[in-house]
Amino acid sequence: MPDPADLARQFAEMLGPRGWIAGEDAAPWQRDWLDRHGVPPLGVARPGSTAEVTAVVRACRAAGVAVVPQGGNTGLCAAAVAARPGAVILSLARMAGIGPPDPASGSIEVGAGVVLAALHQALDGTGLMFPLHLGAEGSAQIGGLIGTNAGGSHAFRFGMMGDLLLGVEVVLPDGSIWNGLRAVQKDNAGYQLRRLFAGAEGTLGIVTRAVLGLFPAPRQRATAFLALPDLAAAVALGTRLRAEAGEFLTGLEFFSDLGLGLALKHLPGLSYPLATRGGAYVLVEVASGSDLVPLDDILAGVLEWGMGQGLVLDGALAASEAQRAGFWRLREEQPEGQRLDGPQLKHDIAVPPGRIAEFVARAAPLCQGLLPGVRINPFGHLGDGNIHYNLSPPEGAGGFAGTDAALGLELARLATAMGGSFAAEHGLGRTKIALADALRPPEERRLMRALKQALDPDGVLNPGVLVEG
Amino acid sequence: MPDPADLARQFAEMLGPRGWIAGEDAAPWQRDWLDRHGVPPLGVARPGSTAEVTAVVRACRAAGVAVVPQGGNTGLCAAAVAARPGAVILSLARMAGIGPPDPASGSIEVGAGVVLAALHQALDGTGLMFPLHLGAEGSAQIGGLIGTNAGGSHAFRFGMMGDLLLGVEVVLPDGSIWNGLRAVQKDNAGYQLRRLFAGAEGTLGIVTRAVLGLFPAPRQRATAFLALPDLAAAVALGTRLRAEAGEFLTGLEFFSDLGLGLALKHLPGLSYPLATRGGAYVLVEVASGSDLVPLDDILAGVLEWGMGQGLVLDGALAASEAQRAGFWRLREEQPEGQRLDGPQLKHDIAVPPGRIAEFVARAAPLCQGLLPGVRINPFGHLGDGNIHYNLSPPEGAGGFAGTDAALGLELARLATAMGGSFAAEHGLGRTKIALADALRPPEERRLMRALKQALDPDGVLNPGVLVEG
Structure with missing residues (x-):
């Protein structure tokens, strides 16, 4: 087995100064976004071509060195940093052709x-759009989005990253290249x-290129920000919106009054657009490719119905692009508002969309039982039941008093019992393997281990992620 | 290893007369829909529960007997019948709870x-729909639709069967049960x-139950039948329809004048609704959940544009449910019209939707070169590029003069070269493995064999299907 120093020299020579980064210079790639995980790697390989990816994977495999693929490093489950020293972090950032x-x-x-x-920007003005949107889109890369099967705010309508993927090129653990760059939806050849x-x-292969599905860009759009008495009202309104305006819905997001308060407190630029506060807030966006659709009327019709039913307390339709951006910012700054408030625990739950309010109602006493006074800040995606059920410590407390794991387990257990998931759109990474082992049927975990063993028998790619290394 | 006769006795006792069918009585399950494949099985197991499926799989595995799952037996690639004597056909028909x-x-x-x-019928009047539609829906079963990742006429808008699948219960090759019956879109836990x-x-497990995604049923609908000069016009019209009416499109089908002629000739009940014939025909259907959408105006607007551009020669909007059914029947009887005309070759091609006309134009000389006078009848799904590129022998000829395989290979090669698939929605089954081995990269076929080996190392489930047995 070659000396790691030899491997580093080999990569430095092969990839050049832009393609191989080691020592102190590798620091920006070392830690995960939450700054909780990651040890120094042997170095960061930044190949400029699929052939170079192949060469890196082959050399690492021969040397018994782990390869850890990293995209924009915005993941929340520590899947893109090394857990053990001496790994090679593989960044695809230079393979950024559109x-x-x-x-x-x-x-x-x-x-x-x-x-x-950058993809969204490149499509501006072409009449086409790529309908994946999430808070981290300014950093997240296509490879990482595929690796994590990213979801986000438009997934309930257009699908998750895997649904939008027509073709893919993958460097396999043995360094061979699978060219699956087809451009059709229907491909049942195996x-x-x-x-x-x-x-x-990134545990079965390194995605190097992809063919993505695009949609016609809409020609008109309407956005509403609503205050509602509670989450149950939000769920009822969401059901009605899907039935009457489902083909137009591009956004259907919710957050809590606690979350609104945190965001307004910590982000001075934010403003609250309504006269009334509520127990829950909903952002609705509808869009259409046709100028003939009375989009405002359709949205207003459902909202009037909601007011008549007592489901909507107050609301505003965005009258300008600036106002629309302000509505979205209220939603998108939910994580940042909470982060600036101090320690937090993030949970990425999904339940059947009709049971969001039930989950939140049942989870509260579980959490309060473990840590009285814990502040509960659920927000997320009303359309698909994806709740970012985030917690802040009780007012004045500096942390979670050692209840972190117990809180996570109780919430994951409840989501599971309700037909949902404890890893909705963030994945398992390194941090949720224990939950999966505890809560998923043994057959499921056995299947996953069998797949990993079949495709990466030597454990070269991202060992310790998704399945135990 | 137990005697097969013992196994048959064991199943007869365990499953009862409704659950175990052998000898002559098994004939209805023996042959595939095209009546080209299938040898007598040991018998047909018709379990009534997941536990019985488990027992059948375990007993077959112990006896070294192949298990061949069969749904509605409407597949076109011989995946649901036995290639070697002595197999057990496993029909899930009795597990039909909704x-x-x-x-x-x-x-x-x-x-x-x-x-x-039956599922469509059960949802009638509930305000919900399951958006998978295909010609065989009167026989095709959920398990087979999952096994083949069925497509059909609505897939371009709502996705294929796999896209509509939220959760699934599967009996694995060792007889254990994986309960993955979750009910959320977002589940990235591995x-x-x-x-x-x-x-x-059916090569990796037997699907026994599923949780499917439903959509709100539309409240209004409009259907148009159009005659166009040629397929290139159909593609151009399709692009425009997706851009201006994409959120409403539920059907976008095409067929040829040859196919229309065959259907009108052999199916006396059919009638042609227009004054003018064309070089290609398109069926457009749009629907909306909102009564406020001027659906007819939106559709008419695009069609008027098409007429102005010379893309549409003639057209009719369905004025009644009977007329709508008549339009759809013209499309749906395309396979039957050709079947009644004599021998035929079916090819299930997909190309990027914008290249449908190009494929048909490039394929014609290839086919004519191999068999002068061969009659070409492409029809299918304009929205996703899925072309059922079916052939009839030259006028007066009784067959394809031994060119069957060469025709299939040329067409598959062209589809592959154009970024498409030679097995778009019908799968590989037994009949297209050779094409996959010839035309797909070796890495792809190696990956598939590795998956089969990992999950079904003894080759108990559907041996010889999808990968070589």
Whole structure:
């Protein structure tokens, strides 16, 4: 087995100064976004081509060195940093080509290192859009979004990252390249491999390029911000919106009054647009490709119905792009408001959308029982039942008094019992493997271990992520 | 290893007369729908519960007997019948329970034996719909639809079967049960197993129950039947329809003048609704959940534009449910019209939707070169590029003069070169493995064999399907 120093020299020579970064210079890649995980790697490989990715994977495999793929490093489950010293972090950031969009077929080929916001920008004015949106889109890269099967705010309407993936090129653990860069939705020529690599968190292969599905960009849009008495009202309103305006819905987000308060307290630029506060807030966005659709009327009709039913206390329709951006910022700054308030625990729950309020109602006493006074701040995606059930310590307390794991387990157990998931859109990474082992049927975990063993028998790719290393 | 006769006695006792069918009585399950494949099985097991499925799989595994799962037996690639004598055909037809639909969450739990049309019927009047539609829906069962990752006419808008699958229960090759019956879209707790079993053609596990996603049923609908000069016009019109009416499109189908002629000739009940014939025909259907949408105006606007551009020669909007059914029947009888005309070759191609006309234009000389006078009848799904590129022999000829395999290979090669698939929605089954081995990268086929080996090392489930047995 070669000396790690030899491997580093080999990479420095092969990849050049832009392609191999070691020592202190590797610090920016070392820690995860929450700054909780990550030890110094042997170095950071930044290949500029699929052939270079292959060479890196082959050399690491031969040397018995772990390869840890990293996209924008915005993940919350520590899947993109090393747990043990001496690994090679593989950044695809230099493979950031964006092909021409194909309007007649609705697709585009991109490199794994393309930042999501850059893709959105490249599509501006083309009449096409890529309908994946999430808070981290200014940093998150296509490869990481595929690896985590990212969700976000538009998933309930357009699907998750795996649903938007038509084709993919993957460097496999033995360094060979699978070219699955097809550009069709329907491809049943065998197992749905592209769907397997989506969400595999870099443990089965390194995604290097992808063909993504595009949608026509809408020509009109309407956005409303609503105050509601409680989450149960939000769920009822969401059901009505899906039935009457489902084909137009592009956003259906919720957050709590606690979360609103934290955001307003810590982010001075924010303002609250209504006269009345509520027990829950909903952001609704609808859009249409046709100028003939009376979008405002359709939205207003559902909202009037909601007011008549007592489901909506107050609301405003965005009258300008600036106002719309302000509504969205209220929602998108929920994590930041809570982060600035001090320590927090993040939980990425999904339950059937009709049971969101029930989950929150049942979870509260569990949490209060473990840590009286804990501040509960659920927010997220009304359309798909994805609740970011985040906690802050009791007012004045500096932490969670050692209840972190117990809180996480209770919430995960409740979500599971309700037909949901404790790892909705963030994945397992390194931090949620124990939950999966505890709460998922043994057959499921056995299947996952069998897949890992079959495709990466030597454990070269991202060992310790998704399944035990 | 037990005597097969012992196994048959054991099943007869365990499953009872409704649950075990052997000898001549098993004939209805023996042959595939095209009556080209299938040898006599040991018998047909018709378990009534997941526990009975487990018992059948365990006993077959112990006896070294192959298990061949069969749904409605409407597949076109011989995946649901036995290639070697002595297999046990496993029919899930008795596991046909339909749970109550959940309108607030948009989901429903069903048994694998539920016939698709029965599910549609059960949802009638509930305000919900399951948006999978295909010609065989009167026979096709949920389990088979999952196994083949079925597509159909609504897939371009709502997704394929795997996209509509929230949760699944699977009996694994060792007889253990994986309960993945969750009811959420977002579940990133590890590899996307549900997506792996969708399209696995029963080679990795037996799907016994599923949780499916439902959508609000529309409140209004408009259907148009159009004659166009050629397929290129159809593609251009399709692009425009997606851009201006994409959120309403529920059907976007095409067929050829040859196909229309065959259907009108062989199916006396059919009538042609327009004054003018064309080079290609398109059926457009739009629907909305809102009564406020001027659906007719939106559709008419695009069609008027199409007429102005010379893309549409003639057209009619359905003025009644009977007329609408007549339009759809013209499309749906395309396979039957050709079947009644004599021998045929079916090819299930997908290309990027913008390249449909190009594919058809490039394929014609290839086919004519191999068999001069061969009659080409492409029809299918304009929205996703899925072309059922079916052939009839030259006028007066009784067959394809031994060019069958060469025709299939040329067409598959062209689809592959154009970024498409030669097995779009029908799967590989037994009949297209050779094509996959010839045309897909070796890494892809190696990955598939590795998955099969990992999950079904003894080759108990559907051996010889999807990968070589």
